[in-house]
Amino acid sequence: MNEIKIFSPATVANVACGFDVLGFCLDTIGDEMVIRKTTEKGIKITKIVGADLPFETDKNVASVSALALYNDANPDCGFEIEIYKNIKPGSGIGSSSASAAGSVFAINQLLGRPYNQTQLTNFAMKGEAIASGCEHADNIAPALFGGFTLVKSTSPLQVLQLPTPEDLFVTIIHPQIEVKTSEARAILPKQIPLQNAITQWSNVGSLVHALHTNDYNLLSQSLNDVVVEPYRSQLIPHFDSVKTEVIKAGALGAGISGSGPSIFALSKSKNTAENVAKAMTSIYAKTDINFITYVSKINTEGIKILS
Numbered sequence: 001m002n003e004i005k006i007f008s009p010a011t012v013a014n015v016a017c018g019f020d021v022l023g024f025c026l027d028t029i030g031d032e033m034v035i036r037k038t039t040e041k042g043i044k045i046t047k048i049v050g051a052d053l054p055f056e057t058d059k060n061v062a063s064v065s066a067l068a069l070y071n072d073a074n075p076d077c078g079f080e081i082e083i084y085k086n087i088k089p090g091s092g093i094g095s096s097s098a099s100a101a102g103s104v105f106a107i108n109q110l111l112g113r114p115y116n117q118t119q120l121t122n123f124a125m126k127g128e129a130i131a132s133g134c135e136h137a138d139n140i141a142p143a144l145f146g147g148f149t150l151v152k153s154t155s156p157l158q159v160l161q162l163p164t165p166e167d168l169f170v171t172i173i174h175p176q177i178e179v180k181t182s183e184a185r186a187i188l189p190k191q192i193p194l195q196n197a198i199t200q201w202s203n204v205g206s207l208v209h210a211l212h213t214n215d216y217n218l219l220s221q222s223l224n225d226v227v228v229e230p231y232r233s234q235l236i237p238h239f240d241s242v243k244t245e246v247i248k249a250g251a252l253g254a255g256i257s258g259s260g261p262s263i264f265a266l267s268k269s270k271n272t273a274e275n276v277a278k279a280m281t282s283i284y285a286k287t288d289i290n291f292i293t294y295v296s297k298i299n300t301e302g303i304k305i306l307s
């Protein structure tokens, strides 16, 4: 195989209570990438469609992560990468991770799969680091493993795959304002009150239990973030109204997707998730902020090979 075309999915990091550790993978929203072997050695970005991103190998997340794998594997060929972006950079649904995870996944396939998903996550984190300023894996892991993931540790990297309840759907609204991940991280407190820590780790534990037991009520009770959301929600206009209205529309819970500005809500059934999209739309339609909404099943497969 000399060429591969893949779908690299968007992802939701944090999942309310699990800052920097929890994430899940979306099914219908994502980028496409074409990666081919070249006789000339090295990594080259040859095409970027849909976003204004750098072509320089040391500046694009897709090539930085590809290079981490390439330098480790030291193959006697090179690779060129075409990126077709559908996930808007800065949306909060894992745009940089889709590029970083996609390139290492594809090159691994072309090399005959010498690396496992954890090793690929490690390479992709190198790319993610240049986009967000730190090596977090909570978007990359769900893109590569699929479904829900928990990053148990980044050094050494340990990723746990969590089960996905069958009827779970997500609704996302992306208000088109800019929230930089680095700034959304900088406003967070370095210390938190013990009572908030207790609430938060009880929510993470119960959310994981809810996924294992298909307990939608417990899942709903666990989707609560007392550590990060109070600070970051101030960067997202109408966040509180969106949260109130989606719950009224039947959502199990809602929160900031990654570092924002997108807001996600989880629902039990596609029908409810579509009603939740209408509730989100009704709030932002009254403002002058442009927005996009998405409804998706949870993607338990992760990155998909298209050809």
Ligand code: HSE
Binding pocket: 013, 014, 019, 020, 021, 092, 094, 132, 136, 138, 139, 181, 184, 185, 258, 259
């Ligand atoms: N866990 C990261 C954060 C995700 O919330 O800053 C960034 O997409």
